Amino acid sequence: MSEASWGGDTQTNHIDWRMSAALENVPRGKSEVAEVTSLASAVAEWGRLDAAHQEVAVLTPERPLVLNGTTHASLEGDAIAELVALLPSHAAEPPPDSAA
Numbered sequence: 001m002s003e004a005s006w007g008g009d010t011q012t013n014h015i016d017w018r019m020s021a022a023l024e025n026v027p028r029g030k031s032e033v034a035e036v037t038s039l040a041s042a043v044a045e046w047g048r049l050d051a052a053h054q055e056v057a058v059l060t061p062e063r064p065l066v067l068n069g070t071t072h073a074s075l076e077g078d079a080i081a082e083l084v085a086l087l088p089s090h091a092a093e094p095p096p097d098s099a100a
Helices: 039-048 051-056 077-086
Strands: 002-004 020-024 035-038 058-061 065-067 070-072
Touching (some): 065 077
Antiparallel strands (some): 065 070
16 A cells, blocks of 8 residues: 655655564565564564565555655565665675573
């Protein structure tokens, strides 16, 4: 779901990659359960999915995002692919292993 946004000079707002986000309709073991994680991790996870699962996945960030002048409360397909392209290379790195 998306809605138009008028009056802003920016086409894409600042993205808080640390905010919570749910990635839904993707396999988790033997079932398809939504995972709530950071936006960066969810976007990186989507990028690792096969095309069939990317097509049906839904990403719902904690707060709406503005991409190309459009506000998105949830994203699918090409909109998530746009986030993958914007993802800073360090944003999706796993945290250091605390057991080491």
